[in-house]
Amino acid sequence: MMNVVFMVLYFLIIGLVIEISVTLLKLTGLKNTVARFQVISMLTGTGFTTDESKSIIDHPVRRKISMFLILFGAFSLAVIISSISTLLTDDLRLMELSIIIGILTILTITVKTPFINNRLSNKMQSEMHNHYELWEHPIEEVLFLENEDVVMQIDINEDSEFIDVITFDIVSRGVDINILYIESGEAKIRKELNEHKIKLGDNLFLYGNKNEIEETFSKEIEAMNKKENAS
Known part of the structure; x- marks a missing residue:
């Protein structure tokens, strides 16, 4: 007992x-x-x-x-x-x-x-x-100023409309999207980022509003989801 x-x-x-x-x-x-x-x-x-x-x-x-x-x-x-x-x-x-x-x-x-x-x-x-x-500090406390803020990776596939587009032309459209850096082959590009011409196979690391990122890169995200489901 x-x-x-x-x-x-x-x-x-x-x-x-x-x-x-x-x-x-x-x-x-x-x-x-x-x-x-x-x-x-x-x-x-x-x-x-x-x-x-x-x-x-x-x-x-x-x-x-x-x-x-x-x-x-x-x-x-x-x-x-x-x-x-x-x-x-x-x-x-x-x-x-x-x-x-x-x-x-x-x-x-x-x-x-x-x-x-x-x-x-x-x-x-x-x-x-x-x-x-x-x-x-945790990244969400430093970067995420609003509930919809995210950090997201976007893979540029062969059907992407951004191939051969200068990165400055993407962020200058007035959207709430910032490009942190681009992974292009073995290189990670951060200097002179706005002058980089996007190529097939590039990985874009973005920070900004989740809805605007998903709307701007809807085709790329759809292709990434299909690839993930197929694997």
């Missing part, structure tokens, strides 16, 4: 750690569903390599939270295995666990209050602004 109480209390501690970590990750800008999935993934050491996991790696504050979760998850696994395999002794330290649960419960309630939420959010933004260079 005491073993069951111990396990219940320890799983309660894990649940509270999850709630606190999810709240802190949400304050850095992650969505609730993404934050919760990533917290459980790191805590259990399952190692899911989703697109969202890159948003953890690229963010300095989120990396610190993830390091704690990985270490806590490894420690928790050892405790649980030890509890099950040895069936423990009478020294279950239930009082100490109860105190830890009390502290974590108070901490969970505290970080979820609107006032503390705003203070922590401002603190994290200040931390990013004052202690990290611009290139250390």
Whole structure:
């Protein structure tokens, strides 16, 4: 019976750690569903390599939270295995666990209050602004000024209308599209970019409004999708 109480209390501690970590990750800008999935993934050491996991790696504050979760998850696994395999002794330290649960419960309630939420959010933004260079910030925070902003690669195929077109003629049409660089064969062209004449096989790396990019390069995107589905 005491073993069951111990396990219940320890799983309660894990649940509270999850709630606190999810709240802190949400304050850095992650969505609730993404934050919760990533917290459980790191805590259990399952190692899911989703697109969202890159948003953890690229963010300095989120990396610190993830390091704690990985270490806590490894420690928790050892405790649980030890509890099950040895069936423990009478020294279950239930009082100490109860105190830890009390502290974590108070901490969970505290970080979820609107006032503390705003203070922590401002603190994290200040931390990013004052202690990290611009290139250390996640790309979406630096480049994506609006919800529809994207970075996209466009492959120039044989049916493209942009073959032999100067890149300046594309971006000068008044569209919200910027060419970051062009991959032409082995060369990556960034200097004198506007004077480059687009050739078959070039890869354009674009930044701008998603809808305008898809509209301007609709034929190229359609050909890329067909190629991807065929492979």
